[in-house]
Amino acid sequence: TGSAMAEERPLAMVTCTAPVNIAVIKYWGKRDNDLILPINSSLSVTLHQDQLKTTTTAAASRDFTEDRLWLNGEEADVGHPRLQACLREVRRLARKRRGGGTEDAAPLNLSYKIHIATRNNFPTAAGLASSAAGYACLVSALARLYGAEGELSEVARRGSGSACRSMLGGFVRWQRGERPDGRDSLAHQVAPETHWPELRVLVLVVSGEKKPVGSTAGMQSSVDTSPLLKHRAEVVVPERLELMMRHIRERDFEGFGRLTMQDSNQFHATCLDTFPPIFYLNDLSRRIIALAHRFNAHHGGTKVAYTFDAGPNAVIFTLADTVAEFVEVVRRSFPPAANGDQFVRGLPVGSAELSEELLAAVVPEPVPGGVQYILHTQPGPGPQFVSDPDQHLLGADGLPRPCA
Numbered sequence: 001t002g003s004a005m006a007e008e009r010p011l012a013m014v015t016c017t018a019p020v021n022i023a024v025i026k027y028w029g030k031r032d033n034d035l036i037l038p039i040n041s042s043l044s045v046t047l048h049q050d051q052l053k054t055t056t057t058a059a060a061s062r063d064f065t066e067d068r069l070w071l072n073g074e075e076a077d078v079g080h081p082r083l084q085a086c087l088r089e090v091r092r093l094a095r096k097r098r099g100g101g102t103e104d105a106a107p108l109n110l111s112y113k114i115h116i117a118t119r120n121n122f123p124t125a126a127g128l129a130s131s132a133a134g135y136a137c138l139v140s141a142l143a144r145l146y147g148a149e150g151e152l153s154e155v156a157r158r159g160s161g162s163a164c165r166s167m168l169g170g171f172v173r174w175q176r177g178e179r180p181d182g183r184d185s186l187a188h189q190v191a192p193e194t195h196w197p198e199l200r201v202l203v204l205v206v207s208g209e210k211k212p213v214g215s216t217a218g219m220q221s222s223v224d225t226s227p228l229l230k231h232r233a234e235v236v237v238p239e240r241l242e243l244m245m246r247h248i249r250e251r252d253f254e255g256f257g258r259l260t261m262q263d264s265n266q267f268h269a270t271c272l273d274t275f276p277p278i279f280y281l282n283d284l285s286r287r288i289i290a291l292a293h294r295f296n297a298h299h300g301g302t303k304v305a306y307t308f309d310a311g312p313n314a315v316i317f318t319l320a321d322t323v324a325e326f327v328e329v330v331r332r333s334f335p336p337a338a339n340g341d342q343f344v345r346g347l348p349v350g351s352a353e354l355s356e357e358l359l360a361a362v363v364p365e366p367v368p369g370g371v372q373y374i375l376h377t378q379p380g381p382g383p384q385f386v387s388d389p390d391q392h393l394l395g396a397d398g399l400p401r402p403c404a
């Protein structure tokens with residue numbers, strides 16, 4: 001498909017995939033809205049792209065008359081300031097590199113118009129961090145297209161703060177930095193995805209509803225009104241970051257899980273401390289929190305840890321040997337309404353028998369349909385370049401392919 005034309009290069013095309021990440025020390029609040037500079041450092045786990053990923057194809061051609069963008073097949077506005085910032089920054093890096101003397105065989109003309117198509121392999125409405133994967137993917141694809149090299153996490157950050165952490169796999173720290181120009185506000189890998197092979201992630205999708213207040217507006221309101229957020233950024237997070245790094249280094253699930261839950265809870269406390277208050281957790285979220293604590297109490301230690309972002313879905317961290325039992329506990333607590341076979345998705349989950357004591361101690365009055373489905377995944381690598389041309393989301397004419 002189009003390979004015969006590849007030699008001539010009338011159309012340069014690149015496809016990349018990028019992961020979602022979930023923070024265990026949360027980013028909430030900016031000190032610079034335009035550059036997207038955070039008030040505190042944060043730390044996240046990159047999730048595996050076999051279960052959750054964004055794919056983006058970027059193409060440039062002399063024949064394109066305007067920049068165009070398609071999101072999940074629908075044409076969207078390319079004029080979005082954050083998207084434009086990413087484009088500008090990638091082009092700047094490309095120009096810098098070329099100026100530096102390392103000449104490409106056939107450098108792509110930076111003034112050509114571009115077409116971008118992007119697609120998620122998970123429902124955007126599920127409230128999973130699609131903007132992080134989306135901007136990480138966009139920046140990876142554009143950088144490859146233009147042959148830009150340099151600190152790409154800084155560019156992805158201009159799209160969405162949390163996107164800079166999706167530029168790396170495994171365990172990632174986004175350093176807040178000190179400089180007003182943001183040159184030191186970058187993501188670094190703390191440990192690769194292979195560091196903790198037993199670590200597993202369960203995404204409990206409780207609601208397909210869109211969040212009432214987006215992260216960008218929500219955190220601005222928190223910065224403006226919450227004294228707790230100020231204390232968190234200045235005092236709590238610096239201490240927690242060091243502690244979390246140690247728990248990860250030592251693969252100490254007890255410590256990692258406990259601190260993950262505490263930090264999620266403090267983030268949601270800052271939302272309540274915002275005036276007027278913001279509520280991201282709903283009744284189902286709170287039932288899952290209570291369930292996790294009963295499960296841990298029954299086992300006499302931290303076996304599962306929840307975390308919630310700007311929405312009601314729970315992300316559970318656990319170890320491989322606990323997955324089957326906890327999934328069964330969730331199934332009993334929130335019996336699937338219909339197609340129960342689709343209830344667990346992603347990595348396979350074994351079956352588990354629950355003891356009578358565990359049922360009595362942990363499983364509450366069931367809430368049918370409370371959890372729509374569970375996605376089982378694990379830590380994974382950063383953005384990937386896709387070499388198979390069949391995977392391109394744009395055809396040889398530069399327009400979205402019907403299948404894609």
Ligand code: DP6
Pocket residue numbers: 022023025026027028036042129131159160161162163215216217308309310
């Ligand atoms: C609650 O990165 O979506 O998920 O920088 O304004 O685009 P912008 O916000 P965004 O915020 C994510 C906030 C969070 C916590 C986190 O991921 O650290």
